[in-house]
Amino acid sequence: MTDRELDALIAEKVMCLVWDEKRCRVCGWMMLAEGEVGCHPDRCSMVWEGPRPPRADEPDFYSTDRNAAALVLERIGELGLQEDFLHFLHNLPMKTWSATYAICLWERLTASPRQLMEAALACVLAKSEEGKHA
Numbered sequence: 001m002t003d004r005e006l007d008a009l010i011a012e013k014v015m016c017l018v019w020d021e022k023r024c025r026v027c028g029w030m031m032l033a034e035g036e037v038g039c040h041p042d043r044c045s046m047v048w049e050g051p052r053p054p055r056a057d058e059p060d061f062y063s064t065d066r067n068a069a070a071l072v073l074e075r076i077g078e079l080g081l082q083e084d085f086l087h088f089l090h091n092l093p094m095k096t097w098s099a100t101y102a103i104c105l106w107e108r109l110t111a112s113p114r115q116l117m118e119a120a121l122a123c124v125l126a127k128s129e130e131g132k133h134a
């Protein structure tokens with residue numbers, strides 16, 4: 001799975017973000033009725049200089065940006081999944097291994113955003129799977 005594929009899954013399954021179809025997918029502004037000056041489903045009204053900006057409907061860069069990853073950790077806390085999350089994070093391969101508790105904690109603290117997101121997705125999916133069987 002690429003980082004961006006993981007980002008899209010995090011947006012959908014963990015952050016539960018649903019795109020408001022009334023908003024332009026390019027710039028995020030509200031779309032207007034045909035004939036009005038503004039964004040329409042087939043064309044954005046924004047005029048960009050230089051390279052186009054990222055699309056408004058793209059997921060945040062959760063698996064490569066620590067600030068975006070921090071929002072996901074906050075969400076894990078809101079869902080009450082801290083313990084499950086740490087369990088899944090613990091099971092991810094780490095660069096080094098030591099049996100000492102301090103080193104285990106350090107490895108979790110220094111996990112890459114990608115590792116954090118893999119654990120976040122795994123624990124939320126496990127939780128929803130659990131709900132289905134209940």
Ligand SMILES: [Zn+2]
Pocket residue numbers: 024025026027028029039043044045046
């Ligand atoms: Zn637009």
